[in-house]
Amino acid sequence: MKLYLNATSPYARVVRIALLEKQLEDICTLVWVDPWASPDVLLAVNPGAKVPVLEISPHLAVSETLLILDYLEAHYPAIALYPDRAQTLHWLGLGQGLIDAAFATVISRKHETESASSLLSQRRLQAIERLLAALDQDLPAPADHSITISHIMVTVALDYLAFRLPDIQWQPQYPALAQWYHEILARESFCQTTFS
Numbered sequence: 001m002k003l004y005l006n007a008t009s010p011y012a013r014v015v016r017i018a019l020l021e022k023q024l025e026d027i028c029t030l031v032w033v034d035p036w037a038s039p040d041v042l043l044a045v046n047p048g049a050k051v052p053v054l055e056i057s058p059h060l061a062v063s064e065t066l067l068i069l070d071y072l073e074a075h076y077p078a079i080a081l082y083p084d085r086a087q088t089l090h091w092l093g094l095g096q097g098l099i100d101a102a103f104a105t106v107i108s109r110k111h112e113t114e115s116a117s118s119l120l121s122q123r124r125l126q127a128i129e130r131l132l133a134a135l136d137q138d139l140p141a142p143a144d145h146s147i148t149i150s151h152i153m154v155t156v157a158l159d160y161l162a163f164r165l166p167d168i169q170w171q172p173q174y175p176a177l178a179q180w181y182h183e184i185l186a187r188e189s190f191c192q193t194t195f196s
């Protein structure tokens, strides 16, 4: 297998951590690309020019983070990341929503596609605020030695906020969520995949 990724993508980091936690890193080659440059090697596996993409075999590649995770879980179930599926999907949706809102905010700021006071910007920031409050109220159960895909998605989302949107000062407001985040962040799979 090959994973196409870049080092600042929260979506790609989720997949990479899932591969590490499932102990699949030895059977997956990392292919580093800049999706914004639309390199031919990426377009060949994903005409949409986005990372992550998991190339399973020549002419067979899966794009979209949740679909890649679904493939990995179905084909490599030995270390399971979806223990209680309904509950896991509940938190997974909150984490993916947080990444989507944060990533769209970063991109619109970077490319100045809209002003900070625009309706869409405001709605995204409000969504981030509400998602943080919801997660603080209802955290995925603490990870012991095992970890679930919800822990991965939510922690990557929170770390992406710290990396790209440090002006959103959520940690003093939500100390329980902050403690939970720092505990998971200390795992080897997160240390090996820091944003850079």
Ligand SMILES: N[C@@H](CCC(=O)N[C@@H](CS)C(=O)NCC(=O)O)C(=O)O
Residues within 6 Å of the ligand: 008, 009, 010, 011, 012, 035, 036, 048, 049, 050, 051, 052, 063, 064, 065, 066, 103
């Ligand atoms: N819905 C996709 C989003 C992936 C995505 O937006 N990736 C970004 C990097 S974080 C990208 O490749 N952007 C390049 C582009 O939009 O042209 C997923 O869940 O995997």
